[in-house]
Amino acid sequence: MARMLSKELPDIESILALNPRVQTHAALLSTATKKMEKKHWKRNAEKGCEINTAIDRQRLSRYRPYFTALECKFRSCVKLENNFDDIKHTTLSERGALREAVRCLKCADAPCQKSCPTNLNIKAFITSIANKNYYGAARTILSDNPLGLTCGMVCPTSDLCVGGCNLYASEEGPINIGGLQQFATEVFKQMGVPQIRNPDLPPPNQIPESYHSKIALIGCGPASISCASFLARLGYDDITIFEKQRFIGGLRALLIRPATINMGHIVEGTPSYLPFLLIPFFLLFFSSSEIPQFRLPYDVVQFEVDLMKDLGVKIVCDRGLGQDGMTLLSLKEEGFKAVFIGIGLPQANRHKLFDGLSTEQGFYTSKDFLPLVAKASKPGMCSCRSALPELRGTVIVLGAGDTAFDCATSALRCGARHVFVVFRKGFTNIRAVPEEMELAKEEKCEFLPFLSPREVLLKAGRVHGMEFCRTEQTESGQWVEDEEQIIRLKADYIISAFGSLMNDPAVMEAMAPIRLNRWGLPELDPESMQTSEPWVFAGGDVAGLANTTVEAVNDGKQASWHMHRYLQSVFGETVSGPPQLPLFYSPIDTVDISVKMCGITFPNPFGLASAPPTTSAAMIRRAFEQGWGFALTKTFSLDKIVDEASSLVLPSGKRSRRSVCNAEEPSAVTGDRASPSRSYLPLN
Numbered sequence: 077m078a079r080m081l082s083k084e085l086p087d088i089e090s091i092l093a094l095n096p097r098v099q100t101h102a103a104l105l106s107t108a109t110k111k112m113e114k115k116h117w118k119r120n121a122e123k124g125c126e127i128n129t130a131i132d133r134q135r136l137s138r139y140r141p142y143f144t145a146l147e148c149k150f151r152s153c154v155k156l157e158n159n160f161d162d163i164k165h166t167t168l169s170e171r172g173a174l175r176e177a178v179r180c181l182k183c184a185d186a187p188c189q190k191s192c193p194t195n196l197n198i199k200a201f202i203t204s205i206a207n208k209n210y211y212g213a214a215r216t217i218l219s220d221n222p223l224g225l226t227c228g229m230v231c232p233t234s235d236l237c238v239g240g241c242n243l244y245a246s247e248e249g250p251i252n253i254g255g256l257q258q259f260a261t262e263v264f265k266q267m268g269v270p271q272i273r274n275p276d277l278p279p280p281n282q283i284p285e286s287y288h289s290k291i292a293l294i295g296c297g298p299a300s301i302s303c304a305s306f307l308a309r310l311g312y313d314d315i316t317i318f319e320k321q322r323f324i325g326g327l328r329a330l331l332i333r334p335a336t337i338n339m340g341h342i343v344e345g346t347p348s349y350l351p352f353l354l355i356p357f358f359l360l361f362f363s364s365s366e367i368p369q370f371r372l373p374y375d376v377v378q379f380e381v382d383l384m385k386d387l388g389v390k391i392v393c394d395r396g397l398g399q400d401g402m403t404l405l406s407l408k409e410e411g412f413k414a415v416f417i418g419i420g421l422p423q424a425n426r427h428k429l430f431d432g433l434s435t436e437q438g439f440y441t442s443k444d445f446l447p448l449v450a451k452a453s454k455p456g457m458c459s460c461r462s463a464l465p466e467l468r469g470t471v472i473v474l475g476a477g478d479t480a481f482d483c484a485t486s487a488l489r490c491g492a493r494h495v496f497v498v499f500r501k502g503f504t505n506i507r508a509v510p511e512e513m514e515l516a517k518e519e520k521c522e523f524l525p526f527l528s529p530r531e532v533l534l535k536a537g538r539v540h541g542m543e544f545c546r547t548e549q550t551e552s553g554q555w556v557e558d559e560e561q562i563i564r565l566k567a568d569y570i571i572s573a574f575g576s577l578m579n580d581p582a583v584m585e586a587m588a589p590i591r592l593n594r595w596g597l598p599e600l601d602p603e604s605m606q607t608s609e610p611w612v613f614a615g616g617d618v619a620g621l622a623n624t625t626v627e628a629v630n631d632g633k634q635a636s637w638h639m640h641r642y643l644q645s646v647f648g649e650t651v652s653g654p655p656q657l658p659l660f661y662s663p664i665d666t667v668d669i670s671v672k673m674c675g676i677t678f679p680n681p682f683g684l685a686s687a688p689p690t691t692s693a694a695m696i697r698r699a700f701e702q703g704w705g706f707a708l709t710k711t712f713s714l715d716k717i718v719d720e721a722s723s724l725v726l727p728s729g730k731r732s733r734r735s736v737c738n739a740e741e742p743s744a745v746t747g748d749r750a751s752p753s754r755s756y757l758p759l760n
Contacts, residue, residue, distance in 0.1 A: 156488040156519060158464065160369040160453045163485075163515060164229065166255035173259040176252050177206035179243065187240035188253060193630040194221040198237055198253055205260055211664060214264030217257055218271075218660040220633075222305035222384065223298055225265060225376050227626045228258030230367060232478070232509035236626070265379050269662045271386040277311050277658075286647035289413040291639070293317045294397050298625050299616030300418035301384055302632030303639070308387035309658035310640050315389045320396020366446035366479065368486050374454040398582035404590065404612060413646060414639050417598065417607075417614040418632065419583065421576035429529055430572060438539030439532070440465075442479045442573040449486045467492045467569050472542055474498055474529060475573030476505070481512040483571045484521045496565065498524045500547050500555060524565075528557050532570065541566040576617070595620070605635035606642070613639055633657070671705070680705035 105113075168176060180202045188198045197216055204213035217224035233239075233254040241250035277283070291312060293300040296319040304315050385391070395402055397419055407415055424441035433439035445465065452464040467490040473483045476499035484495045497516065499506065502525045506513060517523070526547045533541035546561030578584065578596040591599045591608040598607045598614045602621055605613045615622070615631030622628040637655045644651050671681045684699055684707035696707045 156485075157491050159489060162373075163370045163519075164255075165511065165515075166233070166252055166258065168252065168255040168259045170259070173205055173256055174208070176256060177202050179248065180206070180251050181242055183242055187242060188237040188251075191237045191240035193236070193624070193627045194227075194633060196220045196224075196237075196257075201260060202251070202253075202256055205256055210260055210263040211267070211269075213256075213260035215660050215662070215665075217261055218264075218383070221626070221629055222302050222660075223380050223625070223629050224257060225261035226298070226372060226380060227629065228254050228256075228261055229372050229376065231257075231626050232511070232624055234510050236624075265376075269664060271383045272661050272663060272666075273311065273387060274309065274658045274661055275666055280313055283311050283313075284647070284649070286644055286649060287311045288314055289643050289646075290411050291315045291414050291416075291643075292407050292412040293416040293418060295319060295417070295419035295616075295618075296381075296391060297418050297420055297616055298628040299619075299622070299632040299635075300416060301380065302629040303416050303418070303613075303615065303636045304389045304632075305384045305387065306633055306636035306657050307639065308384070308389055309660075310636070312640075312643075313388055317389060317391045318395045318397075318402070319391060319393055320399050322393055365450050366442065366482070368446070368449060368482055368489075369453040370485075370489075371482070398580065398584075398586035403586040404588065404609075408611070413611065414643055415612050416632070416635055416639065417587070417612065417618055418616045418628075420617040421578050423577055423579045424572075425575040425577050427529065427572060427574060429532055430570075433532065433539075433570075435465075437534070437537060438569045440569070440571045442475075442483050442571065443576070445483055445571050446479070446486065449490065453489075464490050466490060469568030470494045470496070470566060471569045471571060472496050472498055472565060472567040473571045473573060475575075476501070477507045477573060477575075478509065478512050480573035481508050481516045481521075483573050484516050485519055487569070487571065488519055488521070492569070495521045496524050496567070497521055498527050498529075498544065498565075500526070500528045501549075502526060527563060530557075530562070533564070539567060539570055542570060578618070593620075603634075604638040605631060606638055610642060673706075678705040683707055 180199060182199045182203060186199045189195060192198065197220065201213040201216040204210070204216060214224070217228075221227055231237075231254055237253045238244075238250045241253070244250040287310075289312065291304075291307060291314065293304050293315070294317075296317045300317055304317060307315055381391075397403070397417070404415055422443065424443035426441060430439055430441075435444055448462070448465050452462050467487050469492065471484075471487045471492040471494070473480050473487065473495060475483075476497070480497060480499070484497050487495050503523070527544040528547045529542060530545050531543040532539065533543060542565055544563045544565065545557040545559060546563065547555050547557055549555055584592060584596050587598065589609060590612050593599050597618055597620050598612075600607045600614055600619060605615050605619065607614055613635040615635050616628040619631055622631050637657060641651045669680045670677050672678075680703070682703070682705050684696060684704060686708040696709075699707065
């Protein structure tokens with residue numbers, strides 16, 4: 077055979093073309109081959125995670141090049157045991173955050189802000205992110221929500237801000253507000269910048285006596301942290317949070333190393349989520365010690381607590397209401413002028429079916445199970461880090477709230493092979509937010525609706541299964557059990573997530589003399605969060621109003637202003653006008669970036685040019701509200717000045733036809749809200 081001395085040169089034009097090869101015939105590959113190729117190149121999760129060794133191995137044996145990768149994909153789509161990495165779909169990188177921020181419409185009457193319990197200026201912080209002003213975005217968030225990072229991670233945004241987004245019906249969908257909020261506050265967290273008091277406040281030795289009043293907050297949860305932060309921003313310097321546990325952030329956090337616990341360290345206190353269950357006021361909450369690591373890491377809670385402590389708030393551990401003689405009256409005797417109750421509802425609502433069952437037998441309540449998972453999975457708790465509960469086999473989770481789905485996804489990380497989420501009503505009645513349910517669905521949890529628990533099946537003293545009745549809805553809307561339809565499920569463990577309640581007699585006695593309702597919770601004014609005793613306020617779970625962490629934060633925010641008004645009234649002072657809580661400040665805000673031009677000092681070098689769009693008073697006023705330092709306006713002659721007394725004056729004190737403008741609103745000229753009534757401004 078003759079040796080090939082040359083070969084055809086490659087068709088460069090074809091290679092570089094958008095479609096490099098001209099198709100001359102139809103491709104022919106078997107379906108079996110294409111299935112194998114698809115499995116090899118597939119990047120999203122497999123629908124099935126098990127391998128039938130008798131059949132599938134025989135099929136795979138013909139495709140040895142792909143065998144290892146395929147077997148792994150068949151056998152286990154995603155390994156979840158001991159995997160506590162972030163699983164939230166909302167988490168954004170910088171690239172993703174910038175792309176998402178530019179989509180915002182900056183609506184004039186933003187529905188997202190109206191849907192946020194803390195009334196966060198969402199379009200403002202999104203605009204800051206789009207401009208890569210990440211500190212400005214974080215400052216906007218933390219000014220209205222001291223727990224901005226926690227809420228960015230765990231807020232049910234689809235039911236709040238995102239649910240009101242005007243882009244919801246668009247092809248691209250609504251703005252990922254929670255992800256943007258998380259991104260901005262995480263960037264600020266990495267900066268390591270502390271919080272400071274408003275620089276305009278007088279020094280502590282010059283503030284009125286009323287601001288030295290002793291204030292107590294019971295329970296270190298979201299409501300208490302929020303309330304304490306705003307009170308400290310107002311200038312109060314003797315604020316103490318009492319926490320009965322040794323971990324922080326209410327039912328939001330986890331344990332701190334015992335060796336580091338002191339008067340300045342934080343602990344547990346308040347839960348967060350409050351969906352209603354079968355009985356009108358049984359609440360379904362989960363707190364920081366109940367929110368898994370893959371949704372709320374420990375360092376986030378510590379970061380927000382440290383920001384509060386930067387303002388001088390003290391925390392006392394191992395001291396709670398009804399514990400060691402601590403009551404509302406004893407706090408008053410100790411000299412506390414005002415008290416905020418934010419203790420949460422730490423007792424689980426146990427169905428009578430589970431009376432006498434223990435964790436050793438395979439039964440957990442959400443209040444038993446989730447804290448165990450948190451302690452084992454969140455670094456930084458106690459020096460003797462506990463092990464994860466081992467749930468081998470099948471787990472039944474009872475309930476349809478956020479807590480139930482957290483129990484389900486956590487059970488998979490504790491070794492469970494199958495998890496069934498069982499609930500009384502249908503899918504349309506699930507109380508959990510869609511993102512919670514979708515995460516559980518993606519992780520292969522099975523949902524069983526229309527089942528009501530009837531009996532726990534035991535074998536050798538341990539949980540062996542459960543018997544259920546089929547439920548149906550009558551024409552009147554009531555849910556009834558059909559005794560003729562009985563279903564039995566085998567299970568090795570049962571976790572009930574039927575909510576929380578207040579059933580601790582010692583705590584209820586310690587809340588005297590305030591009036592309690594029939595559920596053992598304080599009666600209060602929902603506007604002021606004030607109880608029957610004017611010096612006692614309440615918020616969060618114990619108030620019975622908040623259903624989510626962010627609503628608990630707003631309870632504390634609302635209570636802080638009315639506590640401020642009450643304390644001032646005690647000292648004979650009157651706080652009039654609309655509520656005005658201080659913003660978030662850090663040392664960054666004290667950096668002097670003022671500039672001098674024509675002998676006049678301006679707060680910053682950013683000014684409006686002498687252009688037609690900036691000549692209106694409304695435009696200039698709006699610019700100064702957003703932080704601009706000055707404005708240059710067009711030249712006016714003296715005959716256009718309506719009021720000579722309000723005209724601007726040059727530094728020399730002489731009026732000039734070329735340097736005078738009408739200044740009916742001096743505050744809208746310099747950008748300095750503390751400026752004198754007469755303002756100086758260099759003009760054309």
